[in-house]
Amino acid sequence: MPAALPLLSIEDLSIDLDVFRGRARVVDRVSLEVEEAQVVGLVGESGSGKSMTAMAVMRLLPRAASIAGGHIRLDGRDVLSMSEADMRRLRGREVAMIFQTSLLVLNPLLRVGDQIARVFRTHAGLDQRSARVKAVEMLDRVGIRHPERVSHSYPHELSGGMIQRALIALMTAARPRLLIADEPTTGLDVTTEVQIFDLLREIRRETRAAILLITHDLGTVAENADRVAIMHAGHIVESGPTRAIFKQPRHPYTRALLSSIPRFDGSQPLESTLRGQAPDVFSLQGDGCRFAGRCPQVMDVCRQHRPPLVQLVDGHSVFCHLYADGL
Amino acid sequence: MDSEALLQVRDLGKQFVLRAPLMRRFAGSAPIALAAVDRVSFDVRPGEAVGIVGESGCGKSTLAKCLVKLLEPTSGSIRFGSTDVHELRGAELKRFREQVQIVFQDPVGSLDPRWRVRQIVAEPLRIHGVDAKGALYRQLVDLIELVGLRADQLNRLPSELSGGEQQRVAIARALATRPRLLILDEPTSALDASTRIHILALLAELRRTLRMTYVLISHDLSVIRALCDRVLVMYMGRIVEVGPTAAVFDLPLHPYTEALLAAIPVPDPDVQKQPVRLRGDLTWVPPAGCSLAPRCPMAAPACADRPQQLVAWDERRLVACHRISEREIQPVPIVLNRAAATTAEAGR
Numbered sequence: 135m136p137a138a139l140p141l142l143s144i145e146d147l148s149i150d151l152d153v154f155r156g157r158a159r160v161v162d163r164v165s166l167e168v169e170e171a172q173v174v175g176l177v178g179e180s181g182s183g184k185s186m187t188a189m190a191v192m193r194l195l196p197r198a199a200s201i202a203g204g205h206i207r208l209d210g211r212d213v214l215s216m217s218e219a220d221m222r223r224l225r226g227r228e229v230a231m232i233f234q235t236s237l238l239v240l241n242p243l244l245r246v247g248d249q250i251a252r253v254f255r256t257h258a259g260l261d262q263r264s265a266r267v268k269a270v271e272m273l274d275r276v277g278i279r280h281p282e283r284v285s286h287s288y289p290h291e292l293s294g295g296m297i298q299r300a301l302i303a304l305m306t307a308a309r310p311r312l313l314i315a316d317e318p319t320t321g322l323d324v325t326t327e328v329q330i331f332d333l334l335r336e337i338r339r340e341t342r343a344a345i346l347l348i349t350h351d352l353g354t355v356a357e358n359a360d361r362v363a364i365m366h367a368g369h370i371v372e373s374g375p376t377r378a379i380f381k382q383p384r385h386p387y388t389r390a391l392l393s394s395i396p397r398f399d400g401s402q403p404l405e406s407t408l409r410g411q412a413p414d415v416f417s418l419q420g421d422g423c424r425f426a427g428r429c430p431q432v433m434d435v436c437r438q439h440r441p442p443l444v445q446l447v448d449g450h451s452v453f454c455h456l457y458a459d460g461l
Numbered sequence: 462m463d464s465e466a467l468l469q470v471r472d473l474g475k476q477f478v479l480r481a482p483l484m485r486r487f488a489g490s491a492p493i494a495l496a497a498v499d500r501v502s503f504d505v506r507p508g509e510a511v512g513i514v515g516e517s518g519c520g521k522s523t524l525a526k527c528l529v530k531l532l533e534p535t536s537g538s539i540r541f542g543s544t545d546v547h548e549l550r551g552a553e554l555k556r557f558r559e560q561v562q563i564v565f566q567d568p569v570g571s572l573d574p575r576w577r578v579r580q581i582v583a584e585p586l587r588i589h590g591v592d593a594k595g596a597l598y599r600q601l602v603d604l605i606e607l608v609g610l611r612a613d614q615l616n617r618l619p620s621e622l623s624g625g626e627q628q629r630v631a632i633a634r635a636l637a638t639r640p641r642l643l644i645l646d647e648p649t650s651a652l653d654a655s656t657r658i659h660i661l662a663l664l665a666e667l668r669r670t671l672r673m674t675y676v677l678i679s680h681d682l683s684v685i686r687a688l689c690d691r692v693l694v695m696y697m698g699r700i701v702e703v704g705p706t707a708a709v710f711d712l713p714l715h716p717y718t719e720a721l722l723a724a725i726p727v728p729d730p731d732v733q734k735q736p737v738r739l740r741g742d743l744t745w746v747p748p749a750g751c752s753l754a755p756r757c758p759m760a761a762p763a764c765a766d767r768p769q770q771l772v773a774w775d776e777r778r779l780v781a782c783h784r785i786s787e788r789e790i791q792p793v794p795i796v797l798n799r800a801a802a803t804t805a806e807a808g809r
Contacts, residue, residue, distance in 0.1 A: 354726045
């Protein structure tokens, strides 16, 4: 689709967090695009702002957080200026989110099948009986055995993998065009994790839904994403096609992250260039690079000025002073 | 008996009795016994690092707790050196606790939030008797530096440390009594990826310098690969495969090991993996036959009839799979019991 608008475009999004300790910019001028049927991985350590960014797209930010600038466009519509009523229609039908803590998302007092049926009643206007039938179909489609029986179960009666599957059934029931998956397999076993990713891949093939995959795990990103954006302390430091990020990482943080994965074949020594912690966003001063304190290649300019955006080939871009004069 | 073994586990079983919900008990439902650990046998030799890998609910943490006598097994035996762990009482038990220490997954939960680091690390020294005050401080500094922290951090509270530093404190506390055997139960699972590799490097370094023996429990195969000489793979309370780490990773024999290995995400977009998938989800009630049979991609009808048993595949590897004999290489059909285990281990 040349020149077509991306399905999701985030431009210079900034989010402030106001808490007892003070105010901090937890997401700082973040830009990101997701095209139709594309899987984009958003990677960062805990506290890097990746979930905040996702919550802003859903317009589900916690009360202490506020948008300090930027735009979010979903299919050309300005998400941040929409009324709450319009937004509610958008959620589920256009964009849906799968959370890590899926047990908390499902209502513990309602049977799983009834919760999925409600989506069909709300978004497709079906009556209770045919909505129930559709719900069982959905459970079957996400690979749950004995879907009829499971549809009568309460969430606590299901295993972690089944819950996550039921949730995917619930969230994709209205065939959203964008699915935000926030650490969808954290806490699940690896053999269940591959099943969940198989399922997401299948759903994407069937519905052409785009997926924004939020994770700290570079392995799942390498296997599932078309493009990757790396976040550190509220900044996107590098983004590009998955292969470029893994084969030619440019930002020192991306390189350090990659070096800190213990290699499976034991080929690498147990050492990493990644040191220390991400900076405390509440005590940041000035507009310097937020990775400067941990960077093995830090220069004086890094602490003073915001790193420039450097465009490389194939939509690979990096924010880093090292490349200010080109590669 | 293999006199060389530091730790010898034979036919170990731990059952938990699940009582039926109140209403069903009135209706006459009997309690169900759940075998968290089922007939597990293995040896750990001095200086060896043995990994136990498996997914949640496979019984690996129950096994760890049995090894340090935090849980009493329902059957089987554990010998540490020449002593039977089950029989230990009083002063002997205290001596055992000095020699066998454990590091848990969650450093926050295993450190007292109101104690300073020096109190936390000093406690085992105090319990196991260190004389003069000056000597104690010296030891604390040595310990804290051994795990890569600074002496001034002795006065911190756990909440003032990062996750990685907290886990270093937990390791320092475990090392305080100079144990011979360290049980590590998911030591890096609660940590960020960037911290994890530094803790792994520390554990590798400590093992080399202190000539420690490790039993490392993890669901993460890359952690096992990085630290262990030998690996035991557990599924639903049973050991399904045993072998040298490199050999098991290069050629997994059991379909479960194969699926586990295939499931690890590889951070390299160019790697194409053989998709080996288990079907469905783990059930709580063990099947009558092979415990993996309902989910196994290679299961034959006969697999559901008989429970699987560990047999020697070569002199260093054991596998519990009915279909292993259909591979080219003929296994030696021996059941792992006291005598057989020794035979199998002796060839190592």
